[in-house]
Amino acid sequence: MNKNGVIHYVENPIYTRIREHLGRHNGHEIVVAGYGGKGQEPWNMSIECETCNCVIMDADKFMEDEADATGEMGMLTNKERRV
Numbered sequence: 001m002n003k004n005g006v007i008h009y010v011e012n013p014i015y016t017r018i019r020e021h022l023g024r025h026n027g028h029e030i031v032v033a034g035y036g037g038k039g040q041e042p043w044n045m046s047i048e049c050e051t052c053n054c055v056i057m058d059a060d061k062f063m064e065d066e067a068d069a070t071g072e073m074g075m076l077t078n079k080e081r082r083v
Ligand SMILES: [Zn+2]
Pocket: 024, 025, 026, 028, 049, 050, 051, 052, 053
């Protein structure tokens, strides 16, 4: 609130990121899927939109080196795919 009693709102950057990257899937059927052998820890985890039939983001358990880990906030991985 400024000296005139006016409240100034700024857009939350986390909201902005979610809207930019996930807004197109608003209201869609979203699932989390793990891929791997039966009874074993998945070697890949993904978040998928069944409505669009696309992978929103996924990540393998292992990577060759740390340079592959470009994710920020654990939300956007090196394998983020957009449709
Ligand atoms: Zn979708």
